[in-house]
Amino acid sequence: MLYKTISKHNFRLMIEGLMEDNEVFGPKWRDLDMEGKKVYRFLKLNEFDELQMDYTRTYSSPKNFFLPFKETLATYNLVDTDWDQDIRYTVHPRVIVGMRACDINALRKLDEVMVKSAFPNPYYIARRRNTLIIGLDHEPLEDCFCRSVDADVVFKGFDVFLTDIDEKFFVAIGSDTGYRIIESYGGEEVTEADQDAYKTVKKQIESKFKTQVDVTIVPELMDLEFESEVWKKWGDKCMSCGSCAMVCPTCYCYGVEESVELNFSQATKQRFLYSCNLVDFAAVAGDHNFRPESHVRLKYRYYHQFRGFVEAFNQSLCVGCNRCGAACLAGINPKAVIDDLNETEKR
Amino acid sequence: MTLKIPRYEINREPFMTEAPDFNRKSKLLQTERAHKARIIAAIPLTSEEKLFQIQILDPKERDKFTFLPGQFVMLELPGCGEIAISISGSSSNRDFIELCIRKVGTVTNMMHRLEAGAMVGIRGPFGTHFPMQKMNGSNVLLIAGGLGIVPLRSSIFWVNEHRPDFQDVTILYGARDSSQLLFDYQYEEWQKIYGLNMLTIVEQPDEKWDGPVGMITQLFAEVPIDPDDTFAIVCGPPVMFKFVCAHLSDLGLPRQRMFVSLERRMHCGMGKCCRCNVGSTFTCLDGPVFDYWSVMNLQEAI
Numbered sequence: 219m220l221y222k223t224i225s226k227h228n229f230r231l232m233i234e235g236l237m238e239d240n241e242v243f244g245p246k247w248r249d250l251d252m253e254g255k256k257v258y259r260f261l262k263l264n265e266f267d268e269l270q271m272d273y274t275r276t277y278s279s280p281k282n283f284f285l286p287f288k289e290t291l292a293t294y295n296l297v298d299t300d301w302d303q304d305i306r307y308t309v310h311p312r313v314i315v316g317m318r319a320c321d322i323n324a325l326r327k328l329d330e331v332m333v334k335s336a337f338p339n340p341y342y343i344a345r346r347r348n349t350l351i352i353g354l355d356h357e358p359l360e361d362c363f364c365r366s367v368d369a370d371v372v373f374k375g376f377d378v379f380l381t382d383i384d385e386k387f388f389v390a391i392g393s394d395t396g397y398r399i400i401e402s403y404g405g406e407e408v409t410e411a412d413q414d415a416y417k418t419v420k421k422q423i424e425s426k427f428k429t430q431v432d433v434t435i436v437p438e439l440m441d442l443e444f445e446s447e448v449w450k451k452w453g454d455k456c457m458s459c460g461s462c463a464m465v466c467p468t469c470y471c472y473g474v475e476e477s478v479e480l481n482f483s484q485a486t487k488q489r490f491l492y493s494c495n496l497v498d499f500a501a502v503a504g505d506h507n508f509r510p511e512s513h514v515r516l517k518y519r520y521y522h523q524f525r526g527f528v529e530a531f532n533q534s535l536c537v538g539c540n541r542c543g544a545a546c547l548a549g550i551n552p553k554a555v556i557d558d559l560n561e562t563e564k565r
Numbered sequence: 566m567t568l569k570i571p572r573y574e575i576n577r578e579p580f581m582t583e584a585p586d587f588n589r590k591s592k593l594l595q596t597e598r599a600h601k602a603r604i605i606a607a608i609p610l611t612s613e614e615k616l617f618q619i620q621i622l623d624p625k626e627r628d629k630f631t632f633l634p635g636q637f638v639m640l641e642l643p644g645c646g647e648i649a650i651s652i653s654g655s656s657s658n659r660d661f662i663e664l665c666i667r668k669v670g671t672v673t674n675m676m677h678r679l680e681a682g683a684m685v686g687i688r689g690p691f692g693t694h695f696p697m698q699k700m701n702g703s704n705v706l707l708i709a710g711g712l713g714i715v716p717l718r719s720s721i722f723w724v725n726e727h728r729p730d731f732q733d734v735t736i737l738y739g740a741r742d743s744s745q746l747l748f749d750y751q752y753e754e755w756q757k758i759y760g761l762n763m764l765t766i767v768e769q770p771d772e773k774w775d776g777p778v779g780m781i782t783q784l785f786a787e788v789p790i791d792p793d794d795t796f797a798i799v800c801g802p803p804v805m806f807k808f809v810c811a812h813l814s815d816l817g818l819p820r821q822r823m824f825v826s827l828e829r830r831m832h833c834g835m836g837k838c839c840r841c842n843v844g845s846t847f848t849c850l851d852g853p854v855f856d857y858w859s860v861m862n863l864q865e866a867i
Contacts, residue, residue, distance in 0.1 A: 239569040291597045294643040299683040301643045305595055311570040336590040336850060337835035340575060343593070347573040399568050444864055471839030474832040478644035485644030487597065494839065502830045503648075503670025508865070518842065521864070526845040 219373065220391045222405040223412050229380075229387055232403035233266050236313050240350075243283070244315040245273035260314065269315060271382075274359055279467035279541060280314055280321050284328065284345045287464075287491050291341070291474070294485040301485070307344040315352045319372040319379075320364040320537040322353050324467035326375040330531045331470060341489075350395055353379035355419070358427050363553060364538035365424070366431040383415040431553050432560055433524065433534065439559045440525035444517075448558045453513020455548040460493030462519065462542035462550075468535045469493065494519050520555065584626045587689050596835060599641050599686025600626045605661055606681055610747050613667050614712075615677055616653070620661040621687060630687075632656055633694035634719035635826060635854040639834045640664065641686030642679075646672040649831040649841075651853070652690065653715045655722035662687065665715040665747065691834040693854040695824050697723045700796040701730045706788075707761075708737045708809055710781055710801025714747050716826050716853075717800045725759040735788055736763040739781035739801075743767050743774045764788070782808050792817035798824045803867040810857045820858040827852050827866060 224232070236242050242263045247270055249257040258273040260280050295302045325346070332342040353376040364370040372379065377396030380387040389405065391397050443449075463469035473492045478485045492499065495515045500508035509515050527535035536552060543551025575581075578593070585594035606618040621627040632638075632652055641647040648670070654663025668677040679685070697720065705724060709717045717736075724734050736755065740746045746765060755761050764784045766777045777783065781801075795818060799809050806825050813823055829841035829848045841848035844863030851859075860866045 235568055236570075296644060299679070301601075301684060303599060303601075303643065303686070305597055307575045309575075311572045313570060331837065335836060337596055337837065338591075338593050339837060340580075340593060340596060344573070344575040347575070348570075350570050395570060402568055441864070470837070471842075472832065473838065473840070474647060476642075476644050476646050487641075487643070487647070489838075492838075492840075494842070499840065500830060500842075502828075503673065508829065514865075521845070522839065522842060526842070529845045 220397065221408050222389045222391060222400050223383075223386045223408055224380075224389055224400055224403060224405050225386045228404040230266050232399060233263075233269065233315060235403065236350075236399065237263060237266075241310065241312040242315060243280075243312060244269040245276055246270060247273070260316075263315070271316065271354065273316065275318075275539065275541065275544075277541070277545070278465045279324065279539070280317055281324060281328065281467045281470075282491075283312070283314060283349060284325065284332075284342055285470055285472075285491060289341060289489045290486055291489050292487040294487070296478070296483050296485055307340050309344045309348045311348045311350070313350040313352065316354045317351055317376070318356060318539075319353065320362075320369045320539045321467050322351065322372045322375045322379075323364075323369040324537045324539075325351075326372075327468050327527075327531070327533065327535055327537070328470060329375070350399075351376040351378070352396075355379070355381040355423065357423055358429075361429050361540040361543060361551075361553070362427065362538060363429045363431045363540065365427045366429075366433060367534055367536050367538040369537035370423075370427075381416060381419055383412060383419055386412075388412060388416040388419075429540075429553060431538070431556050433556065436524045436534075436556060436559065437528045440521050443559055446559065448555065449513045449517040451558065452550050452555050453511070453516040455550055456495060456512040456516045457548055458495050458497050458512050458515065459547060460496045461545040461547065463493030463495065464491065465541040465545045467537060467539060467541065468523075471499075494522065516550070520552075524556075584623065584629070585688075586629050587691060588629075588631065590835075596833075597688075599639075599688050600630065602662070602685055602687045604679055604681050604683045604685060607677075607679065610665065611744060613669075614747060615666055615668075617664045617666060617676070618654075618661045619664060619685060619687065622684075628659070630662070630690070631659070632690035634697060634723050635695040635716060635824075636690040636692050637716075637834070637853060638662065638664070638687050638689030639691065639831070640672070640676070641688065642672055642675055643686060645675045647686070647688075647832075648672045649691075649828075649834060649849070651716035651719075651826070653718045655726065656719060657722070657726055665712075665718075667712060689834060691849055693852055695720050695723075695798050695854050697727070701727075703731065704733045704735075704791060704795040705731050706735050706737070706790065706795060706797040706813075708781065708797060708799045708801070710739045710805040711741065711745065712747075713800030713802070713805070713826075714738055715800075717798060718748060720798055721755060721759070721761070724761065725755075728760060732794070734759075734761045736761055737766075737781055737784045737788065738763070739766045739768070739784070739805075741767065742769040743771055762788075780808070781805060782812055785812055790816050790818070792819075796822045796824070800826045803827075806857075806860070806867045810860075814857075820861065821856045823857040824854055825857060825860055825867075826854050827860075
């Protein structure tokens with residue numbers, strides 16, 4: 219890995235330069251929640267000052283730049299009983315500024331499924347390769363537990379990753395494009411003082427984690443405690459709304475729907491993100507549902523994250539951002555569920 | 566100073582001009598590109614099931630399409646939907662694909678309304694297959710309940726086409742009543758020509774039925790099974806797996822030599838949509854064919 223530093227003034231010029239020729243997205247303040255806290259979202263930046271470098275957490279995750287809520291997979295021209303299919307993967311290059319380490323690690327987990335596994339997904343690959351990622355370190359929030367699931371540090375999956383060391387940013391460079399933009403905007407060699415400052419900041423970040431989740435034997439517990447009352451306790455609260463999966467940076471399951479235009483001469487095949495908590499997730503034709511109960515569906519959300527994905531890719535799918543916990547209308551959060559699984563008396 | 570991010574134009578890559586070969590699953594393919602295929606015959610079998618013979622239009626794509634018994638395809642009716650259907654024909658039939666379809670949902674009902682000549686989409690083949698070659702030299706038990714005969718029929722064809730490779734081959738087939746017995750026009754051929762031993766049983770006899778009555782496990786009393794040298798393939802409703810596989814296990818048949826085919830709703834067939842999730846894995850990639858030991862390790866598989 220190559221490291222440089224860039225002054226904050228030059229960083230501003232760099233983002234402005236990128237905005238001139240590319241679409242640039244970053245965290246913007248959009249709203250206030252019920253407690254009066256700022257609600258952030260990754261949106262298109264029109265000027266540098268819209269970029270909220272000190273944002274806490276976006277409500278939904280940047281995964282939707284790569285897996286949109288709705289995406290056209292194919293279109294059809296229909297003529298009598300015949301048809302023609304059209305498929306395009308057209309994506310325009312874009313820049314995302316301010317992604318957290320956990321969100322970049324989330325993308326790397328999605329890469330395992332969408333790029334490195336059987337049947338690489340061309341729609342995802344086109345989006346991934348046409349997106350320049352500028353990551354940004356931050357001090358953990360009260361409920362961040364990325365450190366517990368090894369997602370607090372990132373070494374790959376970005377073009378540039380910034381750590382604020384006062385007057386300048388310490389920059390990890392992850393790609394040639396990243397290298398070129400940093401060079402073009404006055405990137406400097408790392409001095410010993412920079413290195414010390416970086417070390418101090420990283421130590422400080424590390425010391426500020428308040429929430430810990432013990433995942434040591436969670437994959438085993440998923441089988442050993444499959445019939446546990448914990449699932450009913452939390453699952454019976456679940457309203458099966460699917461919010462957790464919508465805001466999750468790694469949930470990728472989807473449904474496919476086809477529709478015909480009113481003129482009966484065009485049709486579309488669309489993918490829309492789904493959630494394993496929705497009541498018809500495992501429903502089949504003939505009125506059979508493999509998972510009719512909400513607690514079974516909730517259990518399988520955890521089962522996939524902490525057991526299925528571990529078996530397939532030697533890592534959990536969860537990156538510890540707690541977006542699902544923050545979004546849940548019923549107050550279900552991963553820390554509480556996993557703590558209960560770990561505690562003998564609560565099982 | 567400005568900087569334009571270099572564009573990666575995936576639409577110019579060679580895979581865009583090639584028809585996907587779904588057997589090369591590590592390659593970048595146009596995953597949603599369906600082989601256009603024509604229904605060449607729609608044959609009613611019962612009031613609910615039809616056998617469709619479907620031919621991939623492009624001779625080159627047809628030539629590339631090869632499958633093994635137990636695998637499935639995604640059948641698409643553009644504008645209506647796409648469903649997973651197991652292949653019911655012979656893997657040596659390189660001319661057309663046979664799909665036996667019960668009308669039960671949106672797409673299957675629409676499919677039943679289509680006649681010969683209509684164009685459908687086929688993606689696949691997908692999933693694991695029955696390891697027929699591993700069974701060489703052994704006895705084979707083919708056990709089907711209800712619609713389970715549909716995926717099993719590919720294995721029956723395989724056994725016939727490689728008959729000297731196997732010792733005794735027995736088909737046990739159970740259905741609700743005699744009108745539900747599928748492919749009954751072939752039973753005589755399977756027994757006389759293929760040299761298979763076949764026993765059928767129904768739960769609800771009618772005046773036409775003079776065979777045994779009851780659950781499929783009753784047929785075991787009439788079949789000698791050598792647990793040291795037998796493979797079993799079991800297709801049917803999940804509840805049947807439990808009883809049949811428990812019985813075979815009691816006889817001493819190793820669980821790795823019993824194969825079942827699981828069915829779930831699928832939206833992609835390629836391990837991406839997660840809809841066919843079973844236990845720690847997906848039915849489309851690690852299944853639909855699993856050995857029974859694997860099934861025992863998958864939560865809520867049956």
